Amino acid sequence: MTTSSRFVDIHLLQTIPYANLNRDDLGSPKSLTYGGVNRTRVSSQCWKRATRQALEDQLPDKAIRTRKVVVEVAERLCKEGWPRELADYAARQLLVAAGAKRSKSKKSNGEDEGLSLENSGYTSVLLFLPESSLDGLAALARRERGALERAYASGKEQKPPFTQEEVRNLLIGRTGTIALFGRMLAELPDGKVDGAVQVAHAFTTHATDTEVDFFTAVDDKLSSDETGSGHMNSAEFSAGVFYRYATVNVRDLIDNLDDDAAVARGLTERFLSAFATAMPSGKRTATAPHTLPDLAYIAVRSDRPVSLAAAFERPVRAGWEAGGLAEPSRQQLADYASVLHEMWGTDGIAYHGHVSIDSKPFDSLGNKLSSFRELVIAAVDTAFRDRG
Known part of the structure; x- marks a missing residue:
């Protein structure tokens, strides 16, 4: 196992109840077809914006x-x-x-x-x-x-x-967020910044159907002989267990910060925490979908980033005994990581660990820690061990 590290991968499984975090041009939850079935999707831009806004609250110099x-x-x-x-x-x-x-x-x-x-x-x-x-x-x-x-x-x-x-x-x-997420500005020389963070589109680990919610609004000033509503409409929602993934290129982040490894370390810690806890704002006043991930897995790698999205190419189905999709999603992720590590080896992994709501550890996901904060510190310590 190598100690030279370049990439910090974060994988999350998060259960989102009835919500519409990210709409298409018709107001429907964004979707994709994967593994032959329709899934609900939240675009990378949507979750990146929520993450960036959460980060800005922690940094002295905000970017706009x-x-x-x-x-x-x-x-x-x-x-x-x-x-x-x-x-x-x-x-x-x-x-x-x-x-x-x-x-x-x-x-x-x-x-x-x-x-x-x-x-x-x-x-x-x-x-x-x-x-x-x-x-x-x-x-x-x-x-x-x-x-x-x-x-x-x-x-x-x-x-x-x-x-x-x-x-x-x-x-x-x-600023720190510009160094992390990059900037496309071809109109000004030296304005372009290649981002050190890559974020995948989040998608459900299983097939989903869109639910149509018909609603009305009552006119509070109707007279006693008037009936009916003052407004009628419908909105679309879905629910599911989402796989989320992002990776930080540590070397690129340090380069974007003029070789300041100490600042890069702090930004990496803050990014991992913000990415895990940030929530897009779509329809939040109508749904309050404020959950936290059920599982977080972080791997520090020396070779290349590795997404585990393919773990869910075969859509998860509800468990036979207890039902539900969250628990079998966590198991399917761990099983896929296990066979992937067996097939390709783990020489490129400098550190990996996980936290989850399960009492049992998932051996293929490294050490099971008691808190997400401990996991972040352990991963970042490894990623910046030889970088000052």
Whole structure:
């Protein structure tokens, strides 16, 4: 068994009751066909967003994804007493200094050509940047207020009084969540960050059917001779045991953080905890689907990430004796891991362990620990053992 580690894989089994965490364009729970049967699915983007938001609550410098950089900077300036028109002008000039075009243009093949500003002040693409960068941009405007006032008063198009480098450095700044999840920003040089985390779409370990819930709303101000409802509609829901999987590339995360292994370690711990406990917000006020995983299995690997999704290509069926799908799902995951380890060996596994609601351990999933916190610490200790 090797001690050189690069990947931290986390596998979760989580029972979700009647819910609709992630809808398609028609309002139905997202789905997929796998193993010849229909399953309920929650997209990776959906659970990543919930995880990122949970992480942001724990980090000092939050990241935001927005097209409203101009609007946000102008609001900051207005709160300092700047006239609205001057604040809007200054915020636009900041983006122009970074290379944004003043009106949206297209290449001859119809593709967007670089970063541009729409008439509304919105950027042509979503920018993913530290929230503190908005304060930094406002500080640049404050520094050059005199030049901005003169340029605005002239009524002529003027070169912005900022250097391209100082504005771009703020726009392409990084936070912990940007280092983890990455950033697609081809419009600005050096703006792209390859994410260190990969997240799979969650899906039920078994076949599911969508349930249609017909509901009405009563008009509280109906007169005594009026009957009926004030509103009628229907919504779709499902329930099931979900297999969830994500992996952290430790080496890439350290690279994204300029070789700061200590910060990378803390982020890895926080990510594993946030991923396990975060819950998408879809229909939550109507369903309150706030469960926690029944089983968590973490493996630290030196070779490559390994998903155990194929454990459920054959859909789980309810147990003959006690019924239910959660217990046989946990057993099916452990059985699949066992045959996979026998077939391919375990040389690539530096550490693995699990926690579950079962009293018995699953030997194929490594040591059984008493708490998820212990599991995370043991895994992260191994992953960062030789990294300072």
